[in-house]
Amino acid sequence: MLQWIADNPRIFTVALQNHLWISAAALAAVLAIALPLGLALTRRRALAGAAIGIVNVLRTVPSLALLVIMLPVLGTGFLPSVVALTLYGLPALLLNTYTGLTEVDRDIVDAARGQGFSDRQVMTRIEIPLALPVVFAGVRTAAVQIVSAATLAAFIGGGGLGELITSGMANFNFPQLVAGALAVALLALAVELAFAALEWVMTRSTGLRD
Amino acid sequence: MSWLVENYDRLLVALWEHIQLVGVGLAISLALGLPLGVVAARRPGFAVFILLVSGALYTVPALAIFALLIPYLGLGFWPAIVALVAYALLIIIRNVSTGLRQVSPDILDAAQGMGYGPMRRLFAIELPLAMPVIVAGIRITVVTQVSVATVAAFINAGGLGDIIFQGITQDFGEKVVIGAVATSALAVACDEALRRIEMRLRAAQADAL
Amino acid sequence: MIRLEAVSKMFPGAARPAVDALDLEVPSGRTCVLIGPSGCGKTTTMRMVNRLIEPSAGRIIVEGEDVTTVDPVGLRRRIGYVIQQVGLFPHMTIADNVAAVPRLLGWPEARIRERSAEMLSLVGLEPGQFLSRHPRHLSGGQRQRVGVARALAADPPVMLMDEPFGAIDPIVRGRLQEEFLDILRRLKKTVILVTHDIDEAIRMGDLVAIMRDGRLVQYDAPERLLAAPADGFVADFVGADRALRRLSLLRAMDVAEPGESGGLRLPGSLSARDVLSALLAEGRDVATILDGEGRAAGTLTLAAIQRLSVLDNPHPDGTGRA
Numbered sequence: 108m109l110q111w112i113a114d115n116p117r118i119f120t121v122a123l124q125n126h127l128w129i130s131a132a133a134l135a136a137v138l139a140i141a142l143p144l145g146l147a148l149t150r151r152r153a154l155a156g157a158a159i160g161i162v163n164v165l166r167t168v169p170s171l172a173l174l175v176i177m178l179p180v181l182g183t184g185f186l187p188s189v190v191a192l193t194l195y196g197l198p199a200l201l202l203n204t205y206t207g208l209t210e211v212d213r214d215i216v217d218a219a220r221g222q223g224f225s226d227r228q229v230m231t232r233i234e235i236p237l238a239l240p241v242v243f244a245g246v247r248t249a250a251v252q253i254v255s256a257a258t259l260a261a262f263i264g265g266g267g268l269g270e271l272i273t274s275g276m277a278n279f280n281f282p283q284l285v286a287g288a289l290a291v292a293l294l295a296l297a298v299e300l301a302f303a304a305l306e307w308v309m310t311r312s313t314g315l316r317d
Numbered sequence: 318m319s320w321l322v323e324n325y326d327r328l329l330v331a332l333w334e335h336i337q338l339v340g341v342g343l344a345i346s347l348a349l350g351l352p353l354g355v356v357a358a359r360r361p362g363f364a365v366f367i368l369l370v371s372g373a374l375y376t377v378p379a380l381a382i383f384a385l386l387i388p389y390l391g392l393g394f395w396p397a398i399v400a401l402v403a404y405a406l407l408i409i410i411r412n413v414s415t416g417l418r419q420v421s422p423d424i425l426d427a428a429q430g431m432g433y434g435p436m437r438r439l440f441a442i443e444l445p446l447a448m449p450v451i452v453a454g455i456r457i458t459v460v461t462q463v464s465v466a467t468v469a470a471f472i473n474a475g476g477l478g479d480i481i482f483q484g485i486t487q488d489f490g491e492k493v494v495i496g497a498v499a500t501s502a503l504a505v506a507c508d509e510a511l512r513r514i515e516m517r518l519r520a521a522q523a524d525a526l
Numbered sequence: 527m528i529r530l531e532a533v534s535k536m537f538p539g540a541a542r543p544a545v546d547a548l549d550l551e552v553p554s555g556r557t558c559v560l561i562g563p564s565g566c567g568k569t570t571t572m573r574m575v576n577r578l579i580e581p582s583a584g585r586i587i588v589e590g591e592d593v594t595t596v597d598p599v600g601l602r603r604r605i606g607y608v609i610q611q612v613g614l615f616p617h618m619t620i621a622d623n624v625a626a627v628p629r630l631l632g633w634p635e636a637r638i639r640e641r642s643a644e645m646l647s648l649v650g651l652e653p654g655q656f657l658s659r660h661p662r663h664l665s666g667g668q669r670q671r672v673g674v675a676r677a678l679a680a681d682p683p684v685m686l687m688d689e690p691f692g693a694i695d696p697i698v699r700g701r702l703q704e705e706f707l708d709i710l711r712r713l714k715k716t717v718i719l720v721t722h723d724i725d726e727a728i729r730m731g732d733l734v735a736i737m738r739d740g741r742l743v744q745y746d747a748p749e750r751l752l753a754a755p756a757d758g759f760v761a762d763f764v765g766a767d768r769a770l771r772r773l774s775l776l777r778a779m780d781v782a783e784p785g786e787s788g789g790l791r792l793p794g795s796l797s798a799r800d801v802l803s804a805l806l807a808e809g810r811d812v813a814t815i816l817d818g819e820g821r822a823a824g825t826l827t828l829a830a831i832q833r834l835s836v837l838d839n840p841h842p843d844g845t846g847r848a
């Protein structure tokens with residue numbers, strides 16, 4: 108693997124950069140959609156049931172199916188890959204945001220309101236901080252799922268490390284195939300570990316754990 | 318839809334191959350996972366090890382696993398099964414051991430007091446009580462395997478992924494979508510069926526206790 | 527002062543009002559205890575005072591202002607609020623919990639810090655030891671102490687307390703009741719306290735309001751309630767053993783008869799009920815009651831205690847009418 112990377116540094120770095128770009132863009136989109144949406148759903152319980160039903164179906168759709176299903180509509184390349192990966196990562200964060208917020212102890216919210224916290228202050232100072240550990244666990248799951256599934260973006264022309272695997276296969280270039288596979292496996296593990304560490308630091312800083 | 322009308326038999330063949338991949342993968346995973354899960358329930362150290370490995374393996378993309386197996390196992394059905402079992406085994410072991418460890422010590426104590434031997438106790442009391450958690454594990458496993466098996470077409474293992482990949486190489490959008498919809502439908506159907514079984518088991522247990 | 531005038535609450539879809547044309551006045555600096563069967567509307571009544579629940583009809587006046595005409599958030603910052611589940615904020619230190627309302631009110635930080643420490647000492651917690659801890663490291667009793675410190679922090683004239691001792695184990699409960707009573711009296715707070723426990727009502731209330739089905743059945747000082755229950759419901763509620771409860775309201779010092787005897791020597795700060803149980807436990811029939819300096823101040827005999835327990839209690843069978 109190292110030998111092939113040393114021999115083809117440009118191909119490798121372009122693939123890695125692409126992978127990270129697609130993943131980062133999708134994760135950013137997931138954050139931008141799931142956090143406000145999850146918050147809004149806690150204020151509209153009637154809609155929440157339906158939304159969670161849809162998200163639960165979305166969650167079971169296989170990653171490859173999700174990536175290719177919009178092919179005729181969106182075509183191939185960077186953007187369709189980001190759209191598909193956003194849909195793939197969305198359920199984890201949306202569900203965790205929603206449950207994290209709804210599972211905040213009602214007595215604590217009642218005490219806050221009774222002390223004279225306004226609705227906004229209850230949300231920003233009590234509900235959101237208390238939901239943060241669960242929300243962040245959702246961010247971590249979404250991030251790992253996206254980085255992992257981004258490998259399949261190669262099939263719809265999104266590039267990324269998966270491309271090393273597919274073209275390695277097509278050209279019987281096994282060193283390249285193995286290099287791509289190992290790189291993506293290590294990247295996924297690294298993301299998992301990095302977010303786990305971040306989660307640990309964050310949870311401690313909320314004061315909820317020692 | 319014209320492709321589907323003319324080639325529904327090819328879709329059915331692919332579906333059958335897909336079910337075979339998942340079915341054989343699940344059967345092997347259960348055969349290995351159930352006894353190992355019992356061991357993990359008795360040995361916390363082993364359980365922690367399984368948890369760590371399953372956590373790590375779960376993050377590794379399916380395509381990478383298939384690619385890494387090629388140099389050792391080549392292409393086709395059985396290499397795909399190896400990857401499917403690798404993903405599934407750890408979930409099964411994890412859920413069997415948590416399910417067993419959740420059985421109330423009072424119940425186990427009562428069983429022992431009534432003269433159940435360790436084996437009788439395991440089969441007559443512990444496994445039935447752990448069944449909802451075990452089925453929950455099977456549900457996660459099956460959904461994961463339906464997804465992973467789609468990618469298995471990459472190493473010529475057949476299944477619905479084949480239709481998707483053919484569609485992509487032939488630049489035939491309809492075929493891609495049909496393959497994707499069929500896999501999604503299979504995953505959702507399996508999930509729903511197993512969810513119902515799980516709910517029924519839980520309800521039955523709640524009634525009984 | 528808190529005054530409720532014909533206050534009603536009809537929850538949507540309910541068959542009958544949870545609170546039904548309730549009139550209640552709590553004079554300044556007094557503690558009013560609401561008591562009654564589960565579901566009779568105690569919590570609803572209390573939560574209408576700080577508008578966590580909006581009344582359907584009637585007026586509520588707190589410290590001269592009609593609560594329905596003011597901003598509820600500002601109103602709540604002027605009313606202390608303590609609940610059974612305490613509701614401390616788990617992600618904040620004890621210092622930040624106690625400082626919550628002063629912060630909302632924009633007090634300067636230095637004053638907030640000073641105040642938090644003062645409040646903790648007031649409720650019997652060593653500030654140096656507790657300020658930087660998180661609620662999860664406290665016992666149930668300590669948590670409720672912090673809950674009260676938090677409610678008192680911005681010095682509200684009025685306090686609402688919903689079963690503040692409900693989740694505290696019985697051994698700690700008695701002490702906490704004594705201490706909180708002392709604090710609330712000393713600070714001259716006007717208090718509405720909800721409880722399920724008739725002993726607590728009698729011990730803590732200047733006035734006790736017995737409720738049933740959203741209405742007031744009797745509103746009286748505890749002695750009057752025990753001596754002259756308005757009807758059979760109240761008599762049942764205060765219990766067949768209300769003679770003993772009456773004794774618990776009498777201080778041995780105040781009811782001792784002149785003289786001295788060789789018997790048991792007991793401090794005058796005990797209640798007549800405590801003296802009775804000490805006499806019964808020791809198998810004696812007379813005790814010498816001591817004053818604050820430990821000098822004999824009088825005696826109490828079993829017979830005298832017995833007389834006290836039935837004095838001006840016209841319905842010893844617990845069923846009559848006053």
Ligand SMILES: Nc1ncnc2c1ncn2[C@@H]1O[C@H](COP(=O)(O)OP(=O)(O)OP(=O)(O)O)[C@@H](O)[C@H]1O
Pocket residue numbers: 537538540544562563564565566567568569570571722
């Ligand atoms: N938010 C609500 N919506 C509908 N009904 C309610 C609501 N809150 C209370 N109720 C009803 O109003 C009645 C009075 O309830 P409340 O909580 O005031 O009783 P309580 O005297 O405090 O009882 P407890 O001693 O059990 O705490 C009950 O019948 C209750 O079911």
Ligand SMILES: [Mg+2]
Pocket residue numbers: 568569570
């Ligand atoms: Mg109540």
